[in-house]
Amino acid sequence: xxxxxxxxxxxxxxxxxxxxxxxxxxxxxxxxxxxxxxxxxxxxxxxxxxxxxxxxxxxxxxxxxxxxxxxxxxxxxxxxxxxxxxxxxxxxxxxxxxxxxxxxxxxxxxxxxxxxxxxxxxxxxxxxxxxxxxxxxxxxxxxxxxxxxxxxxxxxxxxxxxxxxxxxxxxxxxxxxxxxxxxxxxxxxxxxxxxxxxxxxxxxxxxxxxxxxxxxxxxxxxxxxxxxxxxxxxxxxxxxxxxxxxxxxxxxxxxxxxxxxxxxxxxxxxxxxxxxxxxxxxxxxxxxxxxxxxxxxxxxxxx
Amino acid sequence: xxxxxxxxxxxxxxxxxxxxxxxxxxxxxxxxxxxxxxxxxxxxxxxxxxxxxxxxxxxxxxxxxxxxxxxxxxxxxxxxxxxxxxxxxxxxxxxxxxxxxxxxxxxxxxxxxxxxxxxxxxxxxxxxxxxxxxxxxxxxxxxxxxxxxxxxxxxxxxxxxxxxxxxxxxxxxxxxxxxxxxxxxxxxxxxxxxxxxxxxxxxxxxxxxxxxxxxxxxxxxxxxxxxxxxxxxxxxxxxxxxxxxxxxxxxxxx
Numbered sequence: 001x002x003x004x005x006x007x008x009x010x011x012x013x014x015x016x017x018x019x020x021x022x023x024x025x026x027x028x029x030x031x032x033x034x035x036x037x038x039x040x041x042x043x044x045x046x047x048x049x050x051x052x053x054x055x056x057x058x059x060x061x062x063x064x065x066x067x068x069x070x071x072x073x074x075x076x077x078x079x080x081x082x083x084x085x086x087x088x089x090x091x092x093x094x095x096x097x098x099x100x101x102x103x104x105x106x107x108x109x110x111x112x113x114x115x116x117x118x119x120x121x122x123x124x125x126x127x128x129x130x131x132x133x134x135x136x137x138x139x140x141x142x143x144x145x146x147x148x149x150x151x152x153x154x155x156x157x158x159x160x161x162x163x164x165x166x167x168x169x170x171x172x173x174x175x176x177x178x179x180x181x182x183x184x185x186x187x188x189x190x191x192x193x194x195x196x197x198x199x200x201x202x203x204x205x206x207x208x209x210x211x212x213x214x215x216x217x218x219x220x221x222x223x224x225x226x227x228x229x230x231x232x233x234x235x236x237x238x239x240x241x242x243x244x245x246x247x248x249x250x251x252x253x254x255x256x257x258x259x260x261x262x263x264x265x266x267x268x269x270x271x272x273x274x275x276x277x278x279x280x281x282x283x284x285x286x287x288x289x290x291x292x293x294x295x296x297x298x299x300x301x302x303x
Numbered sequence: 304x305x306x307x308x309x310x311x312x313x314x315x316x317x318x319x320x321x322x323x324x325x326x327x328x329x330x331x332x333x334x335x336x337x338x339x340x341x342x343x344x345x346x347x348x349x350x351x352x353x354x355x356x357x358x359x360x361x362x363x364x365x366x367x368x369x370x371x372x373x374x375x376x377x378x379x380x381x382x383x384x385x386x387x388x389x390x391x392x393x394x395x396x397x398x399x400x401x402x403x404x405x406x407x408x409x410x411x412x413x414x415x416x417x418x419x420x421x422x423x424x425x426x427x428x429x430x431x432x433x434x435x436x437x438x439x440x441x442x443x444x445x446x447x448x449x450x451x452x453x454x455x456x457x458x459x460x461x462x463x464x465x466x467x468x469x470x471x472x473x474x475x476x477x478x479x480x481x482x483x484x485x486x487x488x489x490x491x492x493x494x495x496x497x498x499x500x501x502x503x504x505x506x507x508x509x510x511x512x513x514x515x516x517x518x519x520x521x522x523x524x525x526x527x528x529x530x531x532x533x534x535x536x537x538x539x540x541x542x543x544x545x546x547x548x549x550x551x552x553x554x555x556x557x
Contacts, residue, residue, distance in 0.1 A: 052399045054556050072308075072402040080400035086393035090321040099320060103313050103401035151401075 001064055003028050003155055003186045004049060009058035011044050011210075018044040020210035021058070031177070031187040033201030033218075035194070035289070037297055040207040042190040043083060046159050049188070050080050062155075076104060079153030083160045083190070085140050087132050093119070093143060094128040097150055104151040111150075118146035121176065138169040145173060149180075156180060159190045174199060194290040204289070208297045218289050225295050226287040227265040231272055234281040235259055243280065255295065262291070304549050307410035310403050314411020315418070317398075318380075322419075332379070333423045337372040338430050341365065344491070345436075355493060358522075365436050366518035367490030369427050369445065370452065374510055376423040377416035377453040378481060381460035382473045385412050389464065395555055409551045413457040413544060420453025421446055439523025448520065451536050452513040458543035459509070465550035484508040489515070512536050 002025035011019040019041040026032045034042045047053035049060055051071045060067040062074045088096050094115055101111030119125045122142040127135065135143065145161060161177070162170040177200055181187060191197050197204050198218045205215045214221055222228060233243055235256075243261055247254045252271075254263040263271065268284030275282060322329075345361030352360040388394040395408055424446055431437050463476055485491075487501065488510035494502055505511055512532030519525050 050400050051404075052396060052556065071404060072310075075400060076402045078400065082393075082396065082400070084393060084396075086397040088317070088321075088394060088397070089392065090325060092324075095320060099317050100397075100401065102316060103310075103398060103403055105402070 001028070002026060002061075003063060004188065005059075005061040006045075006049065007059045007061075009045065009048060009060065010056045011041075011048060011053065012056045017210050019048070019055075022207075022210070022212055024205060024212065024215075026186060026188060029181070029184050029186055030202040031181050031189060031200050033197040033204040034188070034190045034207055035192070035197050035204050035293060036207035037192065039209075040297075041210040042207055043159055045207075046157055046188070046190055050078060050157060051075055076151065077154040079148035079151060079156045081144050081148040081156070081158045081161050083163065085144065087140060087143060087147070089132040091132070092128070093124065093130050093132065093135070096132070096143065097147055100147050101150045106151065114150055114152075115146075118149055121149070122146045123172070138165050141165055142169065142173070145176070153185065155186045155188065157188045160192065161189070162191075162193065162196060170196075194288060194293060198289045206293060206296050213296045214292070221292045222287050222289060225264075225292045226262075227268075228287055229266075229268040229284055230287045230291060231263040231266060231268040231282060231284050233261045233263070233275075235261055236281070239280065246275075246278070257294070264291075264295075304545065305404065305406050305552065307406040307548065308404070310407040311410035311414065313403060314398065314408050315415045318411065318415040319418070333372070333376055333419070334426055337368050337423065337427050341368045341427065341431070342434075344368075362436060362438070362522075363493075364491055365427075365431050366521045367488075367514055369424050369449070369521075370488070370510060370514040370517050371485050371490045372423045372427060373420040373449045373452050373513070374456045374485075375481065376419040377455075377457040378460050378477075380416040380419050381412055381457040382464060382467075382476060383470065385461060385464050386467060386470050386473065388412075389555065390470070399555070405552050405555050406548050409461055409547055410544075413454060413461060413547065416457030416460065417450050417453030420449050420456070424449035437521060439521060441520045441523045445517055445520050448513060448516045448536075451533075451540060454544065455509060455513075455536055455540035458540060458547050461547035462543055462550050465547065465554040484510045487511070488513075509536070509539050 004024070004026040006022060006024045008021045008023055009019055010017070010021055022041070022045060034045065036042050044053065048055045051067055051074070062077070065074060067074055088099060091099060097115035097118060098111045101114060106114065116125070116128070119128055122145060124139060124142055124146065127139065132140070141161065141164070148156060148158070162173050165173065174196070177187065189197070189201060201218060203215065203217055204221060205212045206221070207213070214225065216224060235243060240256070244256070247261070247263060252263050253265045254261055272282055272284050341361070341364065345364055349360030355363045395405070398408055399405060428437070428442065428445060467473065487505040487508050489505065490510065494505050497505060512535045515532045516529060516536070519529050
């Protein structure tokens with residue numbers, strides 16, 4: 001049974017369709033990624049799944065239970081790590097965790113024990129008595145993660161968990177998320193970070209303008225939309241037309257992106273050899289999720 | 304309409320913990336200000352006022368000071384305080400990701416507002432007792448009225464929070480609602496000095512019945528009309544409590 005099942009979920013804000021008939025099934029124990037530019041509808045989708053926002057239309061089922069009917073039981077199974085810092089700045093670091101544990105009816109002693117364990121897990125043990133404003137941005141993010149784990153959630157819902165983190169902190173967070181997956185915690189991860197999606201997620205849905213454009217494993221997405229390897233050709237002063245002509249005559253799948261032309265779904269190494277005589281500046285390279293992302297959502301700025 | 308569950312106590316506990324951490328910095332508003340007002344008005348102004356309703360002015364305003372600070376304690380908590388937690392700190396968002404629903408959060412805010420009212424009333428009573436300004440033992444029931452009055456004003460405040468476009472909106476609330484009703488409630492001077500039209504307005508503003516009840520308990524003088532005052536407070540408290548549940552759900556979960 002799917003842990004989270006979303007059917008034709010829609011959310012309208014006045015004249016904007018933020019989420020447009022999205023259907024998804026997230027399986028037990030997997031890390032499911034939602035990848036998309038700003039305004040793609042990822043956060044709105046997560047808000048609906050966590051019952052913070054009411055769908056305009058459609059259904060959400062968690063372990064077979066209708067979210068509308070059983071919001072409390074369902075939320076009790078979730079650990080939510082929000083995109084924005086909504087730590088309780090009037091309370092200390094430790095109080096933030098124990099207060100949160102109390103929302104889940106965790107008894108006082110157990111709450112304290114779990115809070116200390118969560119602080120240790122995210123290397124915050126020295127900060128238990130600190131005020132929130134004394135923490136760095138990275139520490140706040142780690143505390144939000146610690147807070148999301150306080151009820152030993154069956155499903156962890158993370159909205160941009162590593163945004164603004166230095167590489168060391170990011171690595172620590174990734175490592176913890178992988179450990180949690182190893183323990184069977186299902187994860188729903190919203191991110192704009194392609195590496196993060198590629199490293200952590202079993203399956204990724206690429207969202208754009210409220211819709212899911214593609215859904216597969218990171219590897220599957222790369223193979224389907226760009227091919228495992230692609231060829232990049234630097235476009236010199238007046239080479240554009242001749243390059244375009246040559247590639248067209250060979251019937252290749254390519255895209256002209258600003259200063260570079262990318263050739264997809266090709267045997268990049270062989271093609272590079274064949275084109276060697278043309279004195280173009282070109283190089284084959286491994287395709288990434290980012291290439292898929294740009295192909296599907298375009299390079300224009302999304303506001 | 305959805306009702307709050309017992310889980311509202313979790314929101315109440317959260318607010319209590321914050322209060323216990325920060326009470327020193329907010330003490331001037333709910334400890335010193337009412338006491339200064341009571342003594343300054345009562346002794347300073349009272350010297351010119353002479354006798355009102357058969358008693359020295361300072362005896363007259365003890366119930367008025369209690370009723371008006373009970374109102375402002377609950378109102379501050381459930382206007383500026385609640386809006387700040389909702390819009391700026393995003394505290395509601397974090398709590399709504401737990402088994403608490405919005406109704407629990409709102410009920411927790413309202414009962415916490417009423418608790419602040421109770422604390423304020425108790426402090427003023429203790430000071431008034433030290434100055435021997437409390438002639439009747441019925442005064443022991445004043446905290447009960449303070450809680451009811453607190454629930455009423457906290458609920459009215461939460462309904463306004465559900466409508467407020469920004470935190471500056473509360474300037475209107477205080478200037479156009481809270482300040483006038485303080486003066487039209489009989490808290491600081493008797494209502495019979497007003498023209499008849501104003502007296503009609505006075506009789507329906509929600510602070511008036513609270514002033515009447517608290518004054519009766521402080522002085523130990525009762526009349527049947529007080530039952531009506533009590534019924535009016537309970538009715539308004541209940542009505543606005545339920546409106547705030549619906550209105551806040553619409554505001555937050557939309």
